[in-house]
Amino acid sequence: MLLDGINHIAWISKDVARLAQFYAEVFDADVGPTRPHGQGGNETMTNIRIGPHTGLNIVVIEGNTEPERQTPMWGRGRIDHFGLQAASPEAFATIRQRLMDNAASDGTINDFGAVHSIFFRDPDGLEGEVVIAKPSS
CATH class of the missing domain: 3.10.180.10 (2,3-Dihydroxybiphenyl 1,2-Dioxygenase, domain 1)
Structure with missing residues (x-):
């Protein structure tokens, strides 16, 4: 690439x-x-x-009033949310706990096949996602 x-x-x-x-x-x-x-x-x-x-x-x-506008997923324009790559499974666990501690996520871990992810909202209401590859079996 x-x-x-x-x-x-x-x-x-x-x-x-x-x-x-x-x-x-x-x-x-x-x-x-x-x-x-x-x-x-x-x-x-x-x-x-x-x-x-x-x-x-x-x-x-x-x-500028644009930061005040938030709509449901897939209704937020061409860029809907962003995904961040966790550095390691341990970092993923730490980030998950910190997101819950900051009331930015309920901590739900999504299983998207090859990866796990957690969605969150930052203080501006922007939706983000943290992703980590699932361990190989």
Whole structure:
């Protein structure tokens, strides 16, 4: 393959501090500084590193109401949710517990054949999923 995963996912938030705290607490993410972004002077961007070469580029745009809009699964536009790859079965278990501790998931483990996954909602209401390959038998 020519690709090695996802470099970043970008979305608009109303409260980057709250979002950064969630991803740092649950996923041990590294939160970068908030910097001015865009041409109009009403945007900032914060990069939240969630893996060795994967980040969340969180943009806050003054007056933008898009972060308030959430609809049911498959009604949220072209990108519905995102999946994060757990580093190990132990990491998957730790993340699962942290998601439940943060009331971001009920902890249900989904069996999708070759993988297990857990769905969660971050503080902005964005749906995410954590995936781990099932052990070979």
